[in-house]
Amino acid sequence: MIKEIGELLKGMSITMRHFVTPPVTVQYPEVKRPVRNRFKGRHELKRYDNGLEKCIGCALCAAACPADAIFVEASENTDENRFSPGERYSSTYEINMLRCIYCGFCEDACPTEAIVLEHNYELSFYDRQSAIYTKDMLIVDVPVNGLPTPQTVEPGIFNKAIPEMEDPK
């Protein structure tokens, strides 16, 4: 009897201890927990330091995608209208975020490391149409020393289908 009452009081003391300790809740919209480095969130299309897009419109990501979420349409680069250092660039690049399973296969398939799954996880929308992220939404801003695409370059610098340079100057 005494022992049982002691056990009841022990339970009460545990709840009281939690009552006086501060809560562990993260106040989400104001406070955001940092994600891990290798977190796979929303995709980003990267640029080189000079502002050219890394994506060369090869559509290997679309081929690798198990959920068939990616649609790529490529167009030819010209030296007057140059988007990427390769032969072609993606004139349309769409990812359906309702289909994407964030597996990161597109990242693995990309020959130029143009598509990277970054740390943004706030992907909510009111209708299906806005689930489709277009190239404008995916591509990162032009770097500080870079120029916006399309750029006009001197002929003969970029003459390969897949650029060799890690970061062409």
Next chain:
Amino acid sequence: MTLGQIALWGLVVGFIMSLVVITGFAYTTLLERKVLARMQARYGPNRAGYIPLPGRGKQERKLLKGFMQPAADAVKLFFKEDNTPAFADKWVYNLAPMLAVIPAILVLAVIPWAGDLPWLPEQYDYFAIVPGLNVAVLFILAVTSISVYGIVLAGWASNSKYAVLGGLRASAQMISYELAMSMTIIIPVMLANSMDLGVIVDAQKGGYYVFLQPIAAIIFCIAVMAELQRAPFDLLEAEQELSSGFNVEYGGMRFGMFFMAEYMKMVSFSAIAATLFFGGYRGPFVDQVPMLGFVYMFGKIFLGLFIMIWIRATFPRLRYDQLMSFGWKKMLPLAVLNFIVLAVVMVMAEEGAFDALQQAVLGIFG
């Protein structure tokens, strides 16, 4: 005082106290959510309304975050769809929430809130809606027994199996625990030799009855928890078994009335427990400053509510057979035994059986 004056007093004070207590009920829900949350290492509702304070540097400071939550809940309940099941007994279905909520408020009529205030009418010794009612304890027992009708009728009229099971459980549980509660409610009446709650509170001038009769006080508190159908005795709305028991078919403000009944009963039973066993409005310096009575009374009610919430946060729900055997095999015999022992001791004291003992003690110390 004429009859008209008494009625006017009851109406005016009743109106004011009802407003106070209904506001108190709304904030009891907030208190429960907040305290439960903190005991589970959460914040609880903290979005609806705050009082801005001047910031310290960059840091924004907010006071009483979430204090408008009861208003938000009320608005939500009023605007929700309030439908009646097709095969429900419509008349009883509409009556049941009222039957649940009215007794819960009615109990507060006899609670003494403060002592002899200077502006009270001469005939009244203490501040209450109906002061000096000489059957106040019987009134409490009678009115609280009515509230079970609201629950049983709600369960029956909903024409739903879960609801009727919840209602039947409620009636069985309330009858079982009402007995133990009645046996302990007698004890302050015996000690104070009156059923007038003001006299009972005055009789606790020397010492609260919780110190004189701790077993009775504990049994009373447990029986009250069962009577209120709060955790760990909330079998009639056991979510895992009965979804939500007797009120499963109710929605909107009619559900809100059951909700209100539950929390109003929490407030009123806290007040009754405070009055009967914990000295009511009594406390240090209450004779010099009678207004302190309100403070002590509200403090004691708050403490009672907090302990109820604390217990809810701690203990798991009893099984049905545990509930019944605890009520009938432990609580009731203990309450009856306590009652008989006290009765015998009181009669012996009156007949002078302890005179020799008293003389001996006085002889040693005197």
